[in-house]
Amino acid sequence: MSYKFTKWLILIVPTLVVGVWEVVRHQFLMPYVSMELGNVLTPILLFAVSITLLYRWFAYLERMQEELQRERALKARLEQREQLARELHDGIAQSLFLLSVKVDRAERQQQTAGSAYDWNELRKSIHEVNRYVREAISDLRIPPSSREGEADEASMSAIVRRIAAEQQLALRLDWQLDEADWSAKAKMELVSCLREAVINAAKHASVKDVEISAFGDAQDFTVRITDHGCGFVQDDTTYSGRYGLRIMRERANEMGWVLEVASRPGETTIAIRGGGDSR
Template identity: 45%
Template sequence: MTYKQIKWTILFIPTITVGLWEYVRHQFLLPYISMDLGNWLTPLIVYLVSVTLLNKLFHMLERIRRELEQERTAKFALEARENLAKELHDGIAQSLFLLSVKIDRLEKSDEQQSQLQEIYNIRKTVHEVNRYVRQAISNLRYEDTAVKLMNLNEALDVEVQKIAKEVYVDIDVFWELQDEMLTPKEKVELLACIREAVLNIEKHANASKGWVQGEGDKQNWRVTIKDNGQGFEGNPFQLTDRYGLNIMKERAEEMNWELKLIRDNHHTHIMISKRENEVGCEVNHKMNI
């Protein structure tokens, strides 16, 4: 029953009860029940109906009212999150983008060499803050409804699928790593690393195909991002313009994960893994001969 129907039912039941009782009493029970006894029985019958049928209806009314209040509160919270996300996007994110453009111009100036290290530090900071802001915007807009709609075991898989669809390269996802095997902090950092690796496939690899695979358990797991692109020379982590890779490396070091970047069999592999008794971050480099 709806909220309105319950209210009208509560209003009508006592009236109908008294009307039916009085009709039965005067038509059929007058020879057996005196007028005084009938007058005493009328409020008693109304009371019995109230504590049985009406009491249940009042509980239903309270439950519906609580649900409406919860929906209203959730709606207000969602609107507030959406407004905050819009403010972040229109304010901080746009300002960071403009600052990034100015740094690009500064890098091309005649005094580039003397200011290169300072430019690199500024660019790295801007790149990282911009990534955090965009992730905050995404979480503000979608996290609340996504958590309600998705099964917890599917949440991480769905997020990886979404990342794969953000780029124009065809990315296949093979995901067996269950959501409960990672802490909330690990999920955030791992998804950030996967997003950076996938974006690198689109921006730098000139690849036509990519793969993302996650497997393992809570103590030992591995995530591999692979592509068939042009590969790399030397150690890309030492290049000053690879801000995303260096941020990925720092994330892995902070989480005590092992990070490997390998070129093998005409494919580039970025492997992020966790081993129960291993700490630190290792970068291995192999060239396919």
């Protein structure tokens, strides 16, 4: 039933019930029901109708009002998140990109002039800040749940699917990770690592698909990201010049996890282990 129809029922039904009762009482029940008894039965009948029908309709109206309020609040939150994401993209993200271009230009000018300066640390800082901003934009575009009592964030597996879709990668996902008991920070860090790995595979490995498997729980888990791309040379444990991998390692170390990278032509595997498997 619609909201408007329910309101009309609440208004009309008591009047009809009382009217029908009075007609029946005066036309057919006068020999059996006295005036005094009829006057007592009328409010009793109205109360019975109110309890059986009107109470349910009022409860239905209240539920509809609550759902409407939730929908309005959700719409307002979505608009605010989208506006903030747009401002981040149009402001900070573009400014960081322009700064990165200027750093590259300054480095080329110095090389032409014959002077030397190590721009790697500055480039790393720009890359890291830009990545954080992109992550914030991406997270803001995850729609919050419209159901009361549910977490605003989507499940990690759903976020991984969305990231792969954004990068136009076919995803082969084997997600058996129990997402219960994970702290918000742990989820954020793991998703950030997965995002970094997927984006790196799309940008640098020249692949069309990626494989991700995850199993375990918050205390003991293993997540693997595999692509069958060009691979790269693992020159040292710090991955000099590979800022994405360095950031992933820093995130993993901060959480007490272990990040393992194995790469060769035709396959690169990144494993993140926590808990029992990390020892």
